[in-house]
Amino acid sequence: xxxxxxxxxxxxxxxxxxxxxxxxxxxxxxxxxxxxxxxxxxxxxxxxxxxxxxxxxxxxxxxxxxxxxxxxxxxxxxxxxxxxxxxxxxxxxxxxxxxxxxxxxxxxxxxxxxxxxxxxxxxxxxxxxxxxxxxxxxxxxxxxxxxxxxxxxxxxxxxxxxxxxxxxxxxxxxxxxxxxxxxxxxxxxxxxxxxxxxxxxxxxxxxxxxxxxxxxxxxxxxxxxxxxxxxxxxxxxxxxxxxxxxxxxxxxxxxxxxxxxxxxxxxxxxxxxxxxxxxxxxxxxxxxxxxxxxxxxxxxxxxxxxxxxxxxxxxxxxxxxxxxxxxxxxxxxxxxxxxxxxxxxxxxxxxxxx
Amino acid sequence: xxxxxxxxxxxxxxxxxxxxxxxxxxxxxxxxxxxxxxxxxxxxxxxxxxxxxxxxxxxxxxxxxxxxxxxxxxxxxxxxxxxxxxxxxxxxxxxxxxxxxxxxxxxxxxxxxxxxxxxxxxxxxxxxxxxxxxxxxxxxxxxxxxxxxxxxxxxxxxxxxxxxxxxxxxxxxxxxxxxxxxxxxxxxxxxxxxxxxxxxxxxxxxxxxxxxxxxxxxxxxxxxxxxxxxxxxxxxxxxxxxxxxxxxxxxxxxxxxxxxxxxxxxxxxxxxxxxxxxxxxxxxxxxxxxxxxxxxxxxx
Numbered sequence: 001x002x003x004x005x006x007x008x009x010x011x012x013x014x015x016x017x018x019x020x021x022x023x024x025x026x027x028x029x030x031x032x033x034x035x036x037x038x039x040x041x042x043x044x045x046x047x048x049x050x051x052x053x054x055x056x057x058x059x060x061x062x063x064x065x066x067x068x069x070x071x072x073x074x075x076x077x078x079x080x081x082x083x084x085x086x087x088x089x090x091x092x093x094x095x096x097x098x099x100x101x102x103x104x105x106x107x108x109x110x111x112x113x114x115x116x117x118x119x120x121x122x123x124x125x126x127x128x129x130x131x132x133x134x135x136x137x138x139x140x141x142x143x144x145x146x147x148x149x150x151x152x153x154x155x156x157x158x159x160x161x162x163x164x165x166x167x168x169x170x171x172x173x174x175x176x177x178x179x180x181x182x183x184x185x186x187x188x189x190x191x192x193x194x195x196x197x198x199x200x201x202x203x204x205x206x207x208x209x210x211x212x213x214x215x216x217x218x219x220x221x222x223x224x225x226x227x228x229x230x231x232x233x234x235x236x237x238x239x240x241x242x243x244x245x246x247x248x249x250x251x252x253x254x255x256x257x258x259x260x261x262x263x264x265x266x267x268x269x270x271x272x273x274x275x276x277x278x279x280x281x282x283x284x285x286x287x288x289x290x291x292x293x294x295x296x297x298x299x300x301x302x303x304x305x306x307x308x309x310x311x312x313x314x315x316x317x318x319x320x321x322x323x324x325x326x327x328x329x330x331x332x333x334x335x336x337x338x339x340x341x342x343x344x345x346x347x348x349x350x351x352x353x354x
Numbered sequence: 355x356x357x358x359x360x361x362x363x364x365x366x367x368x369x370x371x372x373x374x375x376x377x378x379x380x381x382x383x384x385x386x387x388x389x390x391x392x393x394x395x396x397x398x399x400x401x402x403x404x405x406x407x408x409x410x411x412x413x414x415x416x417x418x419x420x421x422x423x424x425x426x427x428x429x430x431x432x433x434x435x436x437x438x439x440x441x442x443x444x445x446x447x448x449x450x451x452x453x454x455x456x457x458x459x460x461x462x463x464x465x466x467x468x469x470x471x472x473x474x475x476x477x478x479x480x481x482x483x484x485x486x487x488x489x490x491x492x493x494x495x496x497x498x499x500x501x502x503x504x505x506x507x508x509x510x511x512x513x514x515x516x517x518x519x520x521x522x523x524x525x526x527x528x529x530x531x532x533x534x535x536x537x538x539x540x541x542x543x544x545x546x547x548x549x550x551x552x553x554x555x556x557x558x559x560x561x562x563x564x565x566x567x568x569x570x571x572x573x574x575x576x577x578x579x580x581x582x583x584x585x586x587x588x589x590x591x592x593x594x595x596x597x598x599x600x601x602x603x604x605x606x607x608x609x610x611x612x613x614x615x616x617x618x619x620x621x622x623x624x625x626x627x628x629x630x631x632x633x634x635x636x637x638x639x640x641x642x643x644x645x646x647x648x649x650x651x652x653x654x
Binding site for chain 1: 428446447450456563571631634
């Protein structure tokens with residue numbers, strides 16, 4: 001009986017800790033709103049109403065969850081392999097650019113979508129390869145190498161989006177991809193497309209790879225204890241490269257989902273506005289989802305809702321949407337402390353004891 | 355021409371060097387802070403906010419120092435006393451800054467993403483034979499030597515190195531491991547705060563939602579390159595500052611003009627990032643870092 005309650009509380013703990021971290025984030029966010037003279041209750045009410053109440057609101061939330069699931073997985077796989085891969089941002093850009101390139105190329109209708117998806121995933125993985133190789137051959141820390149490549153990618157994609165791939169009729173965006181390469185729209189009038197299924201399937205596949213194959217076992221073993229893994233005959237070199245590649249596939253697909261999976265533009269803006277920050281938001285998704293691909297799905301729906309609702313919040317409560325990203329930061333800071341709840345509980349009991 | 359490159363290089367060096375010297379100091383004590391980018395961003399914004407409110411750049415710099423110190427304190431409490439994951443905490447700082455500054459610029463000035471600092475609050479420069487130079491250049495160079503002296507010639511430095519290298523032994527010898535680490539972290543972040551103020555009140559005379567543009571991470575590259583030696587960090591910052599200056603320099607040379615007409619300028623922008631990556635890949639090799647770097651200390 002006690003072992004049952006124990007395993008139950010063990011299963012519930014990550015959820016309560018995640019909810020607690022989110023609570024801290026919302027609380028600090030409310031303080032930031034108060035400082036600048038906004039009404040936090042009104043703002044949060046508009047935010048959650050805009051995110052979850054209504055068919056279209058829910059569809060928009062899921063449409064933003066689509067890339068978040070994938071960029072969350074990019075970071076989560078890295079963490080499972082003992083890496084801090086914050087290069088998801090650049091890999092998303094590459095995936096999106098590749099989707100525009102392949103999606104505007106006339107191919108047979110039957111294979112166009114599939115080819116575009118695969119091409120985007122390969123592009124994302126290609127951009128993840130240099131940090132992986134530099135890590136295993138030169139010992140360059142992935143935090144530095146991925147950020148340098150993120151910034152390089154910003155300028156490369158701005159060049160491509162405003163140069164070779166620009167729409168001759170509308171200079172502020174790239175050419176829109178052909179209808180044959182697009183994911184079908186699930187709810188007409190909303191931004192939700194079948195790309196969400198690709199996201200979820202990818203998450204399940206990653207879960208199976210990580211927990212039910214030898215390769216996944218190697219990746220996790222190296223992440224838990226590289227020395228012990230090496231002693232057990234597992235090469236950290238192989239698992240590092242594999243983790244980066246899988247992460248690159250996920251981020252590349254996330255980039256593609258913003259182009260071939262999002263009406264009405266089916267393109268990238270020259271400012272890259274519709275593909276920026278997805279990689280960084282994925283870090284929050286992964287951490288709240290406990291670096292688990294299935295946890296990432298739940299967390300992504302929450303963060304997708306936060307993003308969707310923030311636009312309503314700006315419209316009706318006049319609070320700028322950017323506050324949501326500040327919330328992400330606070331939530332991550334709260335997640336950084338292991339067992340924060342236990343520490344607070346202990347402190348509270350000690351105080352009450354006295 | 356040469357004078358221009360020297361001046362631009364020196365000014366590009368300052369934020370990288372100050373940030374890297376501070377980070378080298380707290381890494382010596384065993385605390386890694388990858389939230390430097392966020393500290394630069396937050397303090398550059400707070401500096402302009404403070405300076406405009408008081409109409410004085412001195413107050414702006416003080417506000418930036420305080421901002422850096424506060425972030426350092428939070429990171430220190432999370433990673434030293436909370437035994438938290440330092441990398442996760444650092445990324446939290448970066449994301450928080452990204453959102454907070456974009457939000458702050460909007461509510462303070464009603465502009466999306468950027469605000470020019472009025473000339474009245476820009477830090478005055480010194481007139482030198484090679485043109486107007488910020489006095490912060492000299493502060494930075496002095497700071498590198500000062501921190502070098504502090505680390506290698508004083509009891510404080512000995513303690514800082516002890517808690518980073520062997521916290522158990524330091525604890526047995528009566529050093530308060532956690533306090534030393536916390537203070538080192540605050541000191542490092544305060545220097546990053548100064549660097550942020552320099553960028554917004556001096557070098558660029560504005561605040562934007564992505565002002566540091568990766569400089570916090572280039573500073574981390576300087577730290578890796580330096581093997582945690584402040585003087586080598588200064589050298590690395592000068593080198594990377596020069597790469598940053600190169601882009602600006604190419605931009606003003608008539609010879610390159612025809613190529614820059616379309617698109618090529620985006621490639622010029624990539625130079626600092628790609629050269630940083632190249633230099634780190636070639637030179638980083640196998641530097642030795644403190645044994646307990648990034649590991650929280652738990653008394654058994």
